[in-house]
Amino acid sequence: MSATIIDGKAYAAGLRGRIAGAVADLGRQGIRPGLAVVLVGEDPASQIYVRSKARLTVEVGMASFEHVLPATASEAELLALVARLNADPTVDGILVQLPLPKQIDAQKVIEAIDPAKDVDGFHPVNAGRLMTGVPGFVSCTPLGCLLLIQSVRRDLAGLDAVVIGRSNIVGKPMAQLLLAQSCTVTVAHSRTRDLPEVCRRADILVAAVGRPEMVRGGWIKPGAVVIDVGINRVPDPAAGEGRTRIVGDVAYGEAAAVASAITPVPGGVGPMTIACLLRNTLEAACRRRG
Numbered sequence: 001m002s003a004t005i006i007d008g009k010a011y012a013a014g015l016r017g018r019i020a021g022a023v024a025d026l027g028r029q030g031i032r033p034g035l036a037v038v039l040v041g042e043d044p045a046s047q048i049y050v051r052s053k054a055r056l057t058v059e060v061g062m063a064s065f066e067h068v069l070p071a072t073a074s075e076a077e078l079l080a081l082v083a084r085l086n087a088d089p090t091v092d093g094i095l096v097q098l099p100l101p102k103q104i105d106a107q108k109v110i111e112a113i114d115p116a117k118d119v120d121g122f123h124p125v126n127a128g129r130l131m132t133g134v135p136g137f138v139s140c141t142p143l144g145c146l147l148l149i150q151s152v153r154r155d156l157a158g159l160d161a162v163v164i165g166r167s168n169i170v171g172k173p174m175a176q177l178l179l180a181q182s183c184t185v186t187v188a189h190s191r192t193r194d195l196p197e198v199c200r201r202a203d204i205l206v207a208a209v210g211r212p213e214m215v216r217g218g219w220i221k222p223g224a225v226v227i228d229v230g231i232n233r234v235p236d237p238a239a240g241e242g243r244t245r246i247v248g249d250v251a252y253g254e255a256a257a258v259a260s261a262i263t264p265v266p267g268g269v270g271p272m273t274i275a276c277l278l279r280n281t282l283e284a285a286c287r288r289r290g
């Protein structure tokens, strides 16, 4: 079997195009959705994320507000900025880029964001809404994963889904989304016994562990849909001394020989995260001002 390659880059571009159309419609009513992104410090990976978020926000026609605080900023300073953004009527969505410096309690900051502007879906109110089946904001990466799964399997009811990873940002909300689609969900993690055997039961396998190529071809049920959330930089001696390449949590070549559909890394889940952030921001604008 040769798997369908799920083209997240193309799907995300299409989604952003549909969002741009909806933003243009809102513009005719005098509404311009706005997304505020807060970066604390100078982490290079975070700077890249924030820059591409800002570029794509503007590309779909929304207003982008960037706030950069020094790495030495206090928790009180960041909480004061969040309070200002909560009160600002031109801001529909607020995203505080993680990780935050050690002196700042990230959970306290997340809980300070108005749940109606929490387009990351990290606030406990939104996490609770997802768990109880009430409309709210869903964390962008798992939401993107679900859209990609549904692009190849419409009806997920009754399927066995295995999510590897139990983070608040990916694993737990992913499990809730699949449960809401009536999958039978197993959440596996670092203490799971016989992980390969657990994975072999999965019709839908989502890997979000951050361990390069951990999931092998022999762990995959023939015909499964495999979603690889991992973005891991590894040495690439074939490309030359000191060179690196990006791989996922799944051994792609082995897995693609067994699965029915699989996301590549890069170009799979990654591009969906920002597209879903823009989708959440559009929804926040419609709910607040529509």
Ligand code: GUN
Pocket (backbone or CB within 6 Å): 095, 096, 097, 098, 099, 120, 140, 141, 273
């Ligand atoms: N850091 C890495 N990914 C994310 C994300 O999706 N949201 C936020 N706020 N920080 C991140």
